[in-house]
Amino acid sequence: MALVADNVSYAYEEGRPFGVDAVRGVGLTLEVGDLLVVAGTTGSGKSTLLRLLAGLLEPSTGSVVVDGVSPGHRDARGAVAIVFQDPETQFFAETLRIDVAFGPRNLGHADAESAADRALSEVGLDPSVYGSRSPFSLSGGEARRGAIAGALAMGARYLLLDEPTAGLDAAGRASIRGALEVERQRSGVIVVTHDPGEFLDSASGIIALDEGRVALSGSVGELYADPSVYERAGLELPPIVRTQLLARASGMPLEQVTLDPGRAAAALVAARGMRS
Amino acid sequence: MRVPSTFGQYVPVDSPVHSLDARTKIGVIALFTLGLFLADGFAGLGGYAVVVAVVLWASHVPPRIALRGVRALGVLLLFTLLAHALRWQPATVTLLRVGPIGVDPEGLRTGVFFAMRIVLLMVGTSLLTLTTTPVQLTDALESLMRPASALGVPSGEIAMMLTIALRFIPTTAQEAERVIIAQTARGARFDEGGLVTRVRAYVPVLVPLFVNLFRRAEDLALAMDSRCYRGGRGRTRLHAAIMTPRDWLVLLLGGAALLAIGITF
Amino acid sequence: MIVFEQAGFVYPGASAPAVDGVSVEVEPGRLLALLGANGSGKSTLARLGNALLVPSTGTVLVDGMDTRDEDAVWDIRSRVGFIQQNPENQIVGTIAEEDVAFGPENLGVAAHEIRIRVDEALEAVGLAGFQRREPHMLSGGQKQRLAIAGALAMRPSYLIADEPTAMLDPVGRADVLRSLRHLRSVGVGVMHITHHLEDVLDADRIIVLSLGRTVFDGTPAELVVDPGRALSMGIELPAEILLAHELRRHGVRLPDGHPAPEDLVEALWPL
Numbered sequence: 164m165a166l167v168a169d170n171v172s173y174a175y176e177e178g179r180p181f182g183v184d185a186v187r188g189v190g191l192t193l194e195v196g197d198l199l200v201v202a203g204t205t206g207s208g209k210s211t212l213l214r215l216l217a218g219l220l221e222p223s224t225g226s227v228v229v230d231g232v233s234p235g236h237r238d239a240r241g242a243v244a245i246v247f248q249d250p251e252t253q254f255f256a257e258t259l260r261i262d263v264a265f266g267p268r269n270l271g272h273a274d275a276e277s278a279a280d281r282a283l284s285e286v287g288l289d290p291s292v293y294g295s296r297s298p299f300s301l302s303g304g305e306a307r308r309g310a311i312a313g314a315l316a317m318g319a320r321y322l323l324l325d326e327p328t329a330g331l332d333a334a335g336r337a338s339i340r341g342a343l344e345v346e347r348q349r350s351g352v353i354v355v356t357h358d359p360g361e362f363l364d365s366a367s368g369i370i371a372l373d374e375g376r377v378a379l380s381g382s383v384g385e386l387y388a389d390p391s392v393y394e395r396a397g398l399e400l401p402p403i404v405r406t407q408l409l410a411r412a413s414g415m416p417l418e419q420v421t422l423d424p425g426r427a428a429a430a431l432v433a434a435r436g437m438r439s
Numbered sequence: 440m441r442v443p444s445t446f447g448q449y450v451p452v453d454s455p456v457h458s459l460d461a462r463t464k465i466g467v468i469a470l471f472t473l474g475l476f477l478a479d480g481f482a483g484l485g486g487y488a489v490v491v492a493v494v495l496w497a498s499h500v501p502p503r504i505a506l507r508g509v510r511a512l513g514v515l516l517l518f519t520l521l522a523h524a525l526r527w528q529p530a531t532v533t534l535l536r537v538g539p540i541g542v543d544p545e546g547l548r549t550g551v552f553f554a555m556r557i558v559l560l561m562v563g564t565s566l567l568t569l570t571t572t573p574v575q576l577t578d579a580l581e582s583l584m585r586p587a588s589a590l591g592v593p594s595g596e597i598a599m600m601l602t603i604a605l606r607f608i609p610t611t612a613q614e615a616e617r618v619i620i621a622q623t624a625r626g627a628r629f630d631e632g633g634l635v636t637r638v639r640a641y642v643p644v645l646v647p648l649f650v651n652l653f654r655r656a657e658d659l660a661l662a663m664d665s666r667c668y669r670g671g672r673g674r675t676r677l678h679a680a681i682m683t684p685r686d687w688l689v690l691l692l693g694g695a696a697l698l699a700i701g702i703t704f
Numbered sequence: 705m706i707v708f709e710q711a712g713f714v715y716p717g718a719s720a721p722a723v724d725g726v727s728v729e730v731e732p733g734r735l736l737a738l739l740g741a742n743g744s745g746k747s748t749l750a751r752l753g754n755a756l757l758v759p760s761t762g763t764v765l766v767d768g769m770d771t772r773d774e775d776a777v778w779d780i781r782s783r784v785g786f787i788q789q790n791p792e793n794q795i796v797g798t799i800a801e802e803d804v805a806f807g808p809e810n811l812g813v814a815a816h817e818i819r820i821r822v823d824e825a826l827e828a829v830g831l832a833g834f835q836r837r838e839p840h841m842l843s844g845g846q847k848q849r850l851a852i853a854g855a856l857a858m859r860p861s862y863l864i865a866d867e868p869t870a871m872l873d874p875v876g877r878a879d880v881l882r883s884l885r886h887l888r889s890v891g892v893g894v895m896h897i898t899h900h901l902e903d904v905l906d907a908d909r910i911i912v913l914s915l916g917r918t919v920f921d922g923t924p925a926e927l928v929v930d931p932g933r934a935l936s937m938g939i940e941l942p943a944e945i946l947l948a949h950e951l952r953r954h955g956v957r958l959p960d961g962h963p964a965p966e967d968l969v970e971a972l973w974p975l
Contacts, residue, residue: 255646269626428950662794677805
């Protein structure tokens with residue numbers, strides 16, 4: 164049971180607008196419980212890869228397989244859900260509940276509304292409060308979570324998200340990360356982003372794309388062991404991580420690298436204590 | 440440089456055709472169109488085909504792009520051809536006969552003539568938009584409308600509205616594509632059911648599209664206010680359009696020649 | 705100088721003012737950062753700065769001109785450039801140079817002078833050679849720099865930038881920040897509105913708004929001194945600054961301000 168991309172490539176015809184770019188020979192495997200981060204700059208092909216995985220584009224070469232069948236297969240219908248960038252700009256219905264139920268209703272699910280309510284609770288929006296509100300009246304973080312619920316309600320086993328935290332303030336970003344941790348209990352999650360910093364502590368794996376190719380693929384620990392490839396792909400590690408990697412490189416016996424300032428400080432101070 | 444994907448969209452290269460004043464091009468194309476409809480023989484069409492080919496070559500626009508629209512017209516061309524060429528149970532001699540349907544040689548000739556005329560019209564007029572920026576075009580329209588300003592027609596404002604509409608066509612097209620893909624990913628189908636079902640299927644596309652367009656319009660109004668836009672009065676232009684002697688020469692001689700082809704052949 | 709004097713603004717039909725008695729100055733060659741959570745009144749204050757809105761209470765003066773004076777509005781706007789969050793929505797022209805020319809055209813500048821200004825402005829934001837480029841063929845960061853060039857071509861003394869990096873990727877964001885710093889270095893007074901403290905750690909002055917009121921007014925160094933207080937104002941300090949605080953709490957002696965990773969490690973583990 165997995166979402167597998169095997170050596171997929173895709174090239175657009177000439178003259179596409181900026182930011183839509185080719186994918187060249189990419190492979191990955193996503194299983195339930197995974198949180199896979201796909202990092203890359205604009206033009207690295209990450210958004211195209213997401214569309215290939217969702218079955219919205221047909222790969223020129225290579226294949227995408229969803230639990231053993233192709234994305235177009237009857238058994239794969241609804242198995243993969245995708246949340247595009249700024250998904251709150253796609254709201255259309257009078258109430259959030261009707262909007263979130265749009266997906267399951269299209270799939271012919273008998274009880275679309277209760278699927279919508281379940282999805283709303285999963286992203287931390289109480290359906291009895293938010294279900295009847297206009298989706299256009301929500302704050303930034305609420306709207307983003309409501310839009311993600313629209314994908315969750317489809318009952319997908321694999322959830323793909325493009326820049327899920329972009330443009331949100333600190334509180335909004337934290338609420339999205341929380342919702343994804345919950346979602347991960349029952350599905351595989353891919354987050355595509357140009358700024359993966361905030362997901363480094365929770366990611367099960369990371370893939371860095373550079374001009375459509377896989378520059379790096381492995382665990383976050385492996386990334387920290389040699390960040391040079393990652394940096395060559397135009398990506399940057401958060402300063403707090405760089406501090407800890409630098410400390411390691413200068414010989415401090417630091418076991419764990421973390422985004423949490425309190426834990427990082429304690430570990431650094433402890434490591435320093437070992438010197439004397 | 441990337442090539443724009445929309446038919447008839449400006450191709451940003453330098454050429455003698457690009458550097459002509461837009462009013463010259465509009466005038467010449469008007470006379471070309473008139474001449475094309477006056478011509479009643481293949482010789483005339485041949486003449487125009489040569490002219491279009493020469494201008495296309497001089498414009499440095501890749502022929503592939505200039506001809507892109509012809510493919511889009513394929514159905515119309517085929518229909519024109521068949522409507523003229525085919526006869527139902529023809530009494531007279533025909534070129535070819537399949538069951539009750541026959542191909543009439545005279546009709547075929549007429550069909551080819553009309554189809555060729557459509558192609559020439561299409562390619563010829565598209566040379567205007569391929570070699571002229573939308574702003575140059577709207578400036579030209581503003582200038583041609585200027586006599587009407589005296590009667591209180593806000594020609595400057597109309598031209599600005601046209602410019603902005605043109606500016607936001609690619610943006611809106613991209614946005615529409617984005618929303619359609621997103622709703623498709625949520626299981627929406629746009630190709631099933633009768634007319635009413637299909638129209639209703641577009642509600643989840645049109646609502647967000649309009650909401651976002653209104654948002655854009657608000658931002659744009661602020662941006663224009665901030666940059667001191669206060670209507671056409673007192674505005675100067677970066678590219679103040681000037682009719683050079685070359686423009687007058689092309690307009691008068693070229694226009695006369697084009698008209699002459701149509702009248703003669 | 706742009707002087708906000710006890711400036712306040714109430715939207716029609718709103719029960720509470722969006723901006724309530726804010727006093728601050730935008731000075732030539734200095735960078736004023738304006739921070740605050742969503743809905744704190746940042747954008748409203750920005751619009752008061754170039755007469756897109758006029759204050760309900762208090763006054764806003766631009767080089768001595770009152771923004772309420774209707775005769776001075778165009779003079780004020782030609783002195784105060786304004787750019788917004790979404791770069792796409794503020795581009796009027798169908799190619800880059802036509803867009804940059806839009807402001808000077810509206811001001812009635814002569815054609816040859818517009819040409820010079822357009823080329824200079826594109827150069828200043830690192831877009832030399834992009835004159836004929838169509839907006840939809842530009843990246844987000846390039847579009848935003850095009851918008852800055854459009855403001856620059858009016859030769860403004862001040863630039864108000866309302867969350868100019870919110871929709872950009874890290875590369876575009878760095879480019880836009882660089883352009884804004886360049887403007888400061890050539891004497892333009894910049895007011896940069898953002899909810900990312902990282903963007904404005906080198907500001908000359910920071911004010912933080914909350915529910916329309918000024919809750920902080922000082923330097924970046926003064927703001928990052930107290931993480932708890934910053935958080936209570938809706939400002940989350942960058943993790944590396946919090947790390948420095950934590951290390952100091954553990955008794956590690958660090959250089960002042962917000963030290964770079966290299967300095968932190970040097971202080972912890974001198975070789």
